[in-house]
Amino acid sequence: xxxxxxxxxxxxxxxxxxxxxxxxxxxxxxxxxxxxxxxxxxxxxxxxxxxxxxxxxxxxxxxxxxxxxxxxxxxxxxxxxxxxxxxxxxxxxxxxxxxxxxxxxxxxxxxxxxxxxxxxxxxxxxxxxxxxxxxxxxxxxxxxxxxxxxxxxxxxxxxxxxxxxxxxxxxxxxxxxxxxxxxxxxxxxxxxxxxxxxxxxxxxxxxxxxxxxxxxxxxxxxxxxxxxxxxxxxxxxxxxxxxxxxxxxxxxxxxxxxxxxxxxxxxxxxxxxxxxxxxxxxxxxxxxxxxxxxxxxxxxxxxxxxxxxxxxxxxxxxxxxxxxxx
Amino acid sequence: xxxxxxxxxxxxxxxxxxxxxxxxxxxxxxxxxxxxxxxxxxxxxxxxxxxxxxxxxxxxxxxxxxxxxxxxxxxxxxxxxxxxxxxxxxxxxxxxxxxxxxxxxxxxxxxxxxxxxxxxxxxxxxxxxxxxxxxxxxxxxxxxxxxxxxxxxxxxxxxxxxxxxxxxxxxxxxxxxxxxxxxxxxxxxxxxxxxxxxxxxxxxxxxxxxxxxxxxxxxxxxxxxxxxxxxxxxxxxxxxxxxxxxxxxxxxxxxxxxxxxxxxxxxxxxxxxxxxxxxxxxxxxxxxxxxxxxxxxxxxxxxxxxxxxxxxxxxxxxxxxxxxxxxxxxxxxxxxxxxxxxxxxxxxxxxxxxxxxxxxxxxxxxxxxxxxxxxxxxxxxxxxxxxxxx
Numbered sequence: 001x002x003x004x005x006x007x008x009x010x011x012x013x014x015x016x017x018x019x020x021x022x023x024x025x026x027x028x029x030x031x032x033x034x035x036x037x038x039x040x041x042x043x044x045x046x047x048x049x050x051x052x053x054x055x056x057x058x059x060x061x062x063x064x065x066x067x068x069x070x071x072x073x074x075x076x077x078x079x080x081x082x083x084x085x086x087x088x089x090x091x092x093x094x095x096x097x098x099x100x101x102x103x104x105x106x107x108x109x110x111x112x113x114x115x116x117x118x119x120x121x122x123x124x125x126x127x128x129x130x131x132x133x134x135x136x137x138x139x140x141x142x143x144x145x146x147x148x149x150x151x152x153x154x155x156x157x158x159x160x161x162x163x164x165x166x167x168x169x170x171x172x173x174x175x176x177x178x179x180x181x182x183x184x185x186x187x188x189x190x191x192x193x194x195x196x197x198x199x200x201x202x203x204x205x206x207x208x209x210x211x212x213x214x215x216x217x218x219x220x221x222x223x224x225x226x227x228x229x230x231x232x233x234x235x236x237x238x239x240x241x242x243x244x245x246x247x248x249x250x251x252x253x254x255x256x257x258x259x260x261x262x263x264x265x266x267x268x269x270x271x272x273x274x275x276x277x278x279x280x281x282x283x284x285x286x287x288x289x290x291x292x293x294x295x296x297x298x299x300x301x302x303x304x305x306x307x308x309x310x311x312x313x314x315x316x317x318x319x320x321x322x323x324x325x326x
Numbered sequence: 327x328x329x330x331x332x333x334x335x336x337x338x339x340x341x342x343x344x345x346x347x348x349x350x351x352x353x354x355x356x357x358x359x360x361x362x363x364x365x366x367x368x369x370x371x372x373x374x375x376x377x378x379x380x381x382x383x384x385x386x387x388x389x390x391x392x393x394x395x396x397x398x399x400x401x402x403x404x405x406x407x408x409x410x411x412x413x414x415x416x417x418x419x420x421x422x423x424x425x426x427x428x429x430x431x432x433x434x435x436x437x438x439x440x441x442x443x444x445x446x447x448x449x450x451x452x453x454x455x456x457x458x459x460x461x462x463x464x465x466x467x468x469x470x471x472x473x474x475x476x477x478x479x480x481x482x483x484x485x486x487x488x489x490x491x492x493x494x495x496x497x498x499x500x501x502x503x504x505x506x507x508x509x510x511x512x513x514x515x516x517x518x519x520x521x522x523x524x525x526x527x528x529x530x531x532x533x534x535x536x537x538x539x540x541x542x543x544x545x546x547x548x549x550x551x552x553x554x555x556x557x558x559x560x561x562x563x564x565x566x567x568x569x570x571x572x573x574x575x576x577x578x579x580x581x582x583x584x585x586x587x588x589x590x591x592x593x594x595x596x597x598x599x600x601x602x603x604x605x606x607x608x609x610x611x612x613x614x615x616x617x618x619x620x621x622x623x624x625x626x627x628x629x630x631x632x633x634x635x636x637x638x639x640x641x642x643x644x645x646x647x648x649x650x651x652x653x654x655x656x657x658x659x660x661x662x663x664x665x666x667x668x669x670x671x672x673x674x675x676x677x678x679x680x681x682x683x684x685x686x687x688x689x690x691x692x693x694x695x696x697x698x699x700x701x702x703x704x705x706x707x708x709x710x711x712x713x714x715x716x
Contacts (some may be wrong), residue, residue, distance in 0.1 A: 284455070285450060286477045287476065325476060
């Protein structure tokens with residue numbers, strides 16, 4: 001095992017993908033000369049050249065559409081969108097083309113594109129760079145949506161995503177890039193794209209989360225453990241299709257669920273998971289499912305307001321105590 | 327090697343059924359640790375260990391009925407090495423009525439719609455399901471602080487349910503046990519009785535003021551100052567506090583006051599609060615609350631049943647005027663307390679209305695006589711005149 005940052009994990013995964021398959025290329029705003037908005041592709045232009053590391057104009061619809069065309073043409077494009085807010089400009093391409101073409105062509109066409117983007121709040125980048133629209137993408141059939149929350153997942157998920165014959169969207173939370181974590185030394189780096197992961201075992205309550213909220217949920221679990229409350233923390237990892245079985249198995253054991261989701265509560269992934277728990281594990285619940293989501297405001301710029309608007313370990317602790325009725 | 331034997335948890339006990347070991351061989355044990363749970367006629371009792379060391383070998387198996395005094399396990403003392411002494415493992419006569427494994431047959435009682443609509447106290451789905459599995463009527467479950475019945479409340483009800491125990495804490499059996507102990511008492515102990523009706527108005531008045539200034543959770547029952555006063559009075563009458571064993575009185579160093587507590591569904595048990603003389607009113611209230619809770623929950627410890635030195639039987643506020651109880655052998659005295667009621671009372675030549683209580687002592691004539699018991703009661707009465715000093 002070795003210790004690397006989340007940023008290095010993404011970078012290594014990109015290099016490995018580019019070296020392994022000549023059909024793979026990376027494109028997006030500032031990925032080349034600037035090295036990527038979060039420095040994940042620093043040095044790749046020198047290493048692989050302009051053919052494979054392509055800077056694009058500020059035109060998300062244009063370059064995502066080009067990526068879809070390249071995928072249809074037999075390439076394996078990795079398209080980077082600077083932040084999830086900007087991806088809305090490419091929503092038409094992603095939802096109306098990438099996600100639908102297999103279905104509309106009766107299975108004759110596939111779109112093996114991987115779209116990476118940074119998401120989430122926590123870096124004081126204000127509303128237009130800080131939102132969490134993952135659930136909008138998780139809503140769409142035809143897409144696979146993943147959110148690596150750990151360094152190992154950041155290192156492993158890209159390779160698995162490139163093997164998919166259909167579009168995969170990878171959400172990298174912007175607060176994770178500097179975090180360090182363990183990855184395997186060599187080989188066996190790829191991770192599966194079907195199963196949620198239990199990041200901490202517990203018996204009193206299940207905390208379901210993903211992406212940037214995982215570390216907050218784990219911190220909350222640690223605080224609660226000191227008070228004798230044992231939390232199971234489930235990292236969804238895959239936002240579409242959801243691994244219901246993992247969530248239900250845990251809730252059936254703990255009888256209590258708290259969902260932590262940086263998205264807004266209304267129509268959120270948390271809402272979807274809550275509804276599924278209600279459908280599948282209602283009789284096992286000892287408390288209504290609780291949700292810790294972002295305040296329904298555009299994410300504020302000031303530090304204290306940004307903290308107040310988004311899930312924090314303290315709010316998760318309070319929600320867990322709530323479902324335990326303590 | 328220390329031999330750990332089935333303790334006698336009362337004059338009426340001849341055997342107990344091991345429910346489970348709470349420690350396994352190799353575990354360190356300290357005096358006071360709970361080592362096993364044993365099912366007796368009084369329910370499941372947590373058995374404590376009296377030595378420090380390491381649990382070497384468990385000889386009794388869960389489900390086995392072990393006679394009092396038989397070796398259940400061996401404990402290696404702190405300075406002993408493994409394998410120094412070996413004890414022949416003895417087979418225990420397996421009783422035909424050996425207890426089944428400690429599980430309760432699952433019984434699913436489907437809830438009818440009528441029942442569901444009748445139970446509108448909020449109950450969580452998981453709690454409703456568990457209650458149905460356990461055969462507990464949700465209407466009998468006390469909701470939690472927030473008015474909701476959750477799993478915790480179902481489990482608490484299950485623990486408190488009288489017919490809960492695997493080997494069956496049967497009230498017929500308990501009645502037999504009480505009968506055996508009391509027959510022995512009546513047959514062997516030459517009882518004498520003295521009683522005294524005392525004015526408890528100062529106590530009640532003081533208690534009302536005291537409780538008014540306390541938060542609800544810290545309020546005192548009137549039994550608490552009574553127990554405290556009894557313990558202080560006993561210090562001057564040691565002949566009432568101890569055991570009579572093999573023709574000989576063994577006075578006790580501490581007052582371990584057995585408190586007769588009625589169990590849900592019938593039956594009576596008198597576990598002891600140890601060292602009452604050293605406890606202030608708050609500590610005593612905590613101990614009493616804990617003890618009553620565990621009696622209802624069927625989780626008493628062996629020392630509480632075997633180490634009582636005197637028993638206090640308080641019939642409660644709304645029952646009889648007076649009680650003449652039988653001594654619980656091998657103790658040598660028991661104190662009975664009737665209800666508190668308003669009576670005409672003569673003081674300073676005038677008839678006034680006072681709150682009074684009749685307290686009686688049954689003593690063992692082999693150890694003491696009525697005169698000593700009367701002195702004890704007189705001392706008790708003096709103490710109650712100044713409740714603020716207790």
